Amino acid sequence: MTEASTSPGAAAPRRRWRSKHRPVWEEAPGPAGFTVKVVVLAAICLAVLFPLYSIVLTSVSSQDDITRAGGLVTVPGNLTLAAYHQILSGGIVTRAALVSIGITAVGTVISTLVSLLAAYGLSRPGSFGHRPLLFTLLLTMFFTAGMIPTYLLVSALGLINSYWALILPTAVSAFNVLILRAFFMGIDPAITDAARIDGAGDWRVLFRIVAPMSKAAIAVVALFYGVGYWNAFFNAMLYINDNAKWPLQLVLQSYVLQGVTLPGSGTGQVDVATGAVTGLPVKMAVMVLAIIPILLVYPLVQRHFTKGVIFGAIKG
Known part of the structure; x- marks a missing residue:
């Protein structure tokens, strides 16, 4: 060397x-x-x-373009909004869209508020039953009662064929509560201690100090809940017997995936000579209507996504 x-x-x-x-x-x-x-x-x-x-x-393609393409169209041709006019002119699809919007809005507010309260209580080390409640919450992430006991509970509460059956059984997610808890524990205790010295109680500390400082995490959790409620169809399949109360995702699952023609939906096959659309463009239009709300909401929350999840996870 x-x-x-x-x-x-x-x-x-x-x-x-x-x-x-x-x-x-x-x-x-x-x-x-x-x-x-x-x-x-x-x-x-x-x-x-x-x-x-x-x-x-x-x-948005005509029947001739769909027939020529042999299915899904990839090259634009004669464009028409007949499929959207058909499904939005009334019937079960329009009703299902309104049901989904209502369930998503109400469910997101309730779930976010309950998770906010639970996370704040669990983030205070000296709170009543802190450790047992936290252990119980963690336990629900790995073990569940199962579908049959859950159905019996919902039935015993009289929620069958009720909109509340689509909200209350999934109102709280342990994962989302832990995200908020981790974020709250990352807030400097001196800030809340100063507020308490000035006479602020727990409610004022939570809604005037902690919540405004945690907008990123709350926005991410609200997005998680909103997407979950909007995409859910299994609970509706279990608990809702009246198709007039079906959410949009159950209509989508029944019509698009299973090929069931729903009564009053205006989605059946019709004669091409009449100029009306057939089933395929209507199926695609229902899928587009199911995707649009998430595409509109996500960009508004996306800037908080990384900060809310990663910061909360690290601080936990």
Whole structure:
């Protein structure tokens, strides 16, 4: 081994490409790495957006274009809104959309408020029954009663065929409560102690200090609950017998996936000679209507998503 290879300055040229203060994975990629990232991200975006594009385009395509394409349309042709007019002109689809909106709005408010109260209580180390309640909450994340006991409980409470059966059984998520609890525990105790010295009680501390400082976490939890209520159909399948009370997702699951023609939905096959649309564009239109609310709400909450979840998880 030569003296040059053992000298401190001999290895310096081999480390010039990266900073001494950052690990290698935080360095800016070279031209080849940048190209690979662009190609991979473009492929992922294409894989996500192309099916959505095809669904939307099929929902606004004429019957001739659908017949010519042999199914889903990928090239625009004669565009028409007949499918949307058909499903929004009344019937079970329109009613189901209103039911889903109502359940999502009411359920999200109730679930977020209950989770907020539970998380604040569990974040106070000296609160009554702190450890047993926290252990019980954690236990529900791994063990559940099962479908039959839950159905018997809902039936005993008289909630069968009631909208409350779509809200109360899933009103609280232990995971969401833990996210809020972790976020609350990250707030400097000196802030709440100062408020208590000034005479503020628990309610004022929660809604005037803790909640405004935790808008990011609350927005993320509200998004989780909202998406859950909007996409849920299994509870409606179990507890709702009247199809007039079905949410949109159950209509979507029954009509699109199972091919059931719903009474009063206006989604049956009709003669092409009349100019009316057939089942496929109507199915795609129902899918688009089920996707649009989430696409509209998510960008409003997205900026809080990373901060709310990651910060809460780290501080826990």
